[in-house]
Amino acid sequence: MRATQSLIRREFTAYFLSPVGYVALFGFLVLTGLLFNLALGLLTEQGPRGVEYPMQVLLGGAESPNAALVAGVLFWGLFPAVTGIITSRLIAEERGTGTLESLLTAPVRDWQVVCAKFVACFAFYLLLWATTLVYVPVLADLHAEWQGNVTVYAAVLVVGLVLVVLAKIGFWFELNGWLVLLLGAVGTALAVTGGYLHATKDAEHLVRVTANIDPRPVVTSYLGVVLAGAMFLALGLLVSSWVKSQLVAWMLSLLLGLAFVLPALLRWQFDTGSVWYPVVYYVSVPEHFRRDFTRGVIDTRPLVLYVSVTLCCLFLTVRSLEARRLR
Structure with missing residues (x-):
């Protein structure tokens, strides 16, 4: 590794x-x-x-x-x-x-x-x-509005992103390869899960993003x-x-x-x-x-x-x- x-x-x-x-x-x-x-x-x-x-x-x-x-x-x-x-x-x-x-x-x-x-x-x-x-x-005509509501799903998303960043830092400083891989995998899983649940389950979001053009x-x-x-x-x-x-x-x-x-x-x-x-x-x-x-x-x-x-x-x-x- x-x-x-x-x-x-x-x-x-x-x-x-x-x-x-x-x-x-x-x-x-x-x-x-x-x-x-x-x-x-x-x-x-x-x-x-x-x-x-x-x-x-x-x-x-x-x-x-x-x-x-x-x-x-x-x-x-x-x-x-x-x-x-x-x-x-x-x-x-x-x-x-x-x-x-x-x-x-x-x-x-x-x-x-x-x-x-x-x-x-x-x-x-x-x-x-x-x-x-x-x-x-610009292409999707996005507008962001700050809501200021921190939920459990949003916290999971933030923790996952922090773990991904730590894994990236560990990769560049040649830390234990399996530890870096574990941090990256766990961080990615938490970020994806937390982001999905936050977008689908929470009634209020930290930041409400709207698009006037279909973002798909x-x-x-x-x-x-x-x-x-x-x-x-x-x-x-x-x-x-x-x-x-x-x-x-x-x-x-x-x-x-x-x-x-x-x-x-x-x-x-x-x-x-x-x-x-x-x-x-x-x-x-x-x-x-x-x-x-x-x-x-x-x-x-x-x-x-x-x-x-x-x-x-x-x-x-x-x-x-x-x-x-x-x-």
């Missing part, structure tokens, strides 16, 4: 010690900032123009007006590029510098190496999307972003285990990632009753967001695709490292 923690910490910190992390962060902030500005302009538009689902614009899934459609093509064209930048250095750099052999001879299993690198890049990916949370109050598309959109991002990151990690050059790894991960993006452009070529139409929809990530996630709908088919491809790519990455060890 301690070795895995050290690997996760090393890989995550490396994003802020090299230009790779800052390039990905800068490109991502510019792209999402432009899309947010477009969504805000459509929300305040007068007359027949406007937008029905603001998250469609932010995630590049709107069909009209033309500017939103162009933004959608730009967003999903650059999305695999950003995830490719995040994962390109993870194993390819180790192979290029010759440090992979020393890592594989260390007292750590191959699956621990792969899991540590995936968790680190996934945490950095979540950090990128955490910066977009400042857009949510925001929740489902971020759920889709998290799982789809995990799939693209796992795919990039697999590619990074094949080559020595970071540039080649980035280009290959971009090409493979576009295999889940470009089918969205082919949907106009098939009739909705065609046999190929469901196949194109199933592998087309932009279509999942345009038709489901950004509208507040959760379809289990995309979820199965994201989870299965993620697990398959991680398994193949472990096998790739094992094959290199045998050589």
Whole structure:
């Protein structure tokens, strides 16, 4: 457990010690900032123009007006590029510098190496999307009102959050791994349980939050972003285990990632009753967001695709490292 923690910490910190992390962060902030500005302009538009689902614009899934459609093509064209930048250095750099052999001879299993690198890049990916949370109050038109009523469920929620923070601090200061894991698990369980009961059972809340726009598309959109991002990151990690050059790894991960993006452009070529139409929809990530996630709908088919491809790519990455060890 301690070795895995050290690997996760090393890989995550490396994003802020090299230009790779800052390039990905800068490109991502510019792209999402432009899309947010477009969504805000459509929300305040007068007359027949406007937008029905603001998250469609932010995630590049709107069909009209033309500017939103162009933004959608730009967003999903650059999305695999950003995830490719995040994962390109993870194993390819180790192979290029010759440090992979020393890592594989260390007292750590191959699956621990792969899991540590995936968790680190996934945490950095979540950090990128955490910066977009400042857009949510505007897109959902949220209003908060302080009630000042402390209940048992609210106290459980606060205790759970405190335990999660303590687990995070213990992780960075390399305390006992099992203790950190226990604190994180218990804290998460208390926070989720207390938050759910507080929202459903308590008549009065500490803070009453109201939204003039349906908040469900925001929740489902971020759920889709998290799982789809995990799939693209796992795919990039697999590619990074094949080559020595970071540039080649980035280009290959971009090409493979576009295999889940470009089918969205082919949907106009098939009739909705065609046999190929469901196949194109199933592998087309932009279509999942345009038709489901950004509208507040959760379809289990995309979820199965994201989870299965993620697990398959991680398994193949472990096998790739094992094959290199045998050589």
